[in-house]
Amino acid sequence: MNNYKIILFDLDGTLSDPKEGITKSVQYALENLDVAVPDVHDLECFIGPPLQVSFAEYYDFDEGKTKRAIDFYRERFKEKGMFENKLYSNIPSLLETLKEKGFTLVVATSKPTVFAEQIVKHFNIDQFFSLIAGSSLDGTRTSKTEIIQYILDIYNEYEPGNFIMIGDRKHDIIGAHNTGIDSIGVTYGYGSFEEISESDPIYIVKNVVGIKDVLVGSRVK
Known part of the structure; x- marks a missing residue:
């Protein structure tokens, strides 16, 4: 487990x-x-x-x-x-459940942090996240590997096995591999099943409920 x-x-x-x-x-x-x-x-x-x-x-x-x-x-x-953006169905309830279960939630995006913060606040889901980590406007820290490593450095009291990355493109999964953490590939976004599966995530899910099944089901009591 x-x-x-x-x-x-x-x-x-x-x-x-x-x-x-x-x-x-x-x-x-x-x-x-x-x-x-x-x-x-x-x-x-x-x-x-x-x-x-x-x-x-x-x-x-x-x-x-x-x-x-x-x-x-x-x-x-x-x-x-x-x-010009919309949340996927069941995202707020997923985040609420994970927060209640004691997980620390972080946004890891290649989008500039300043934009990501505004978007998360716009959707009123900022309350669920302890950190929003994105790229810099000057073009630095843009790769998903760099962003994940930045997060790992902040939470350096935890082991790599305590982290998992969730994303819809190969860059998310490759970034997780490069930093030594697990990953969930989702197929409801913009990466094809082929792209996700070839990147070799630990889990592949087809909807938001699938994320909940993986994380809540794997929670150590």
């Missing part, structure tokens, strides 16, 4: 569905750089990974152009994009 104490939640695609806000903000950024993408559905690949990675990978932007794209993205995202 596992002895998890610190539960790390990815934000986009795990706690909430940010599709509208992210894709429209990416579309806005690309349009300002003379790249036309009429259908925002083509931009779902931007949900999850750091923007620095996605603009370079999908549009072959160099460092300078990537920075300009991120600046344009944030221009729209700060104004309206972060609130």
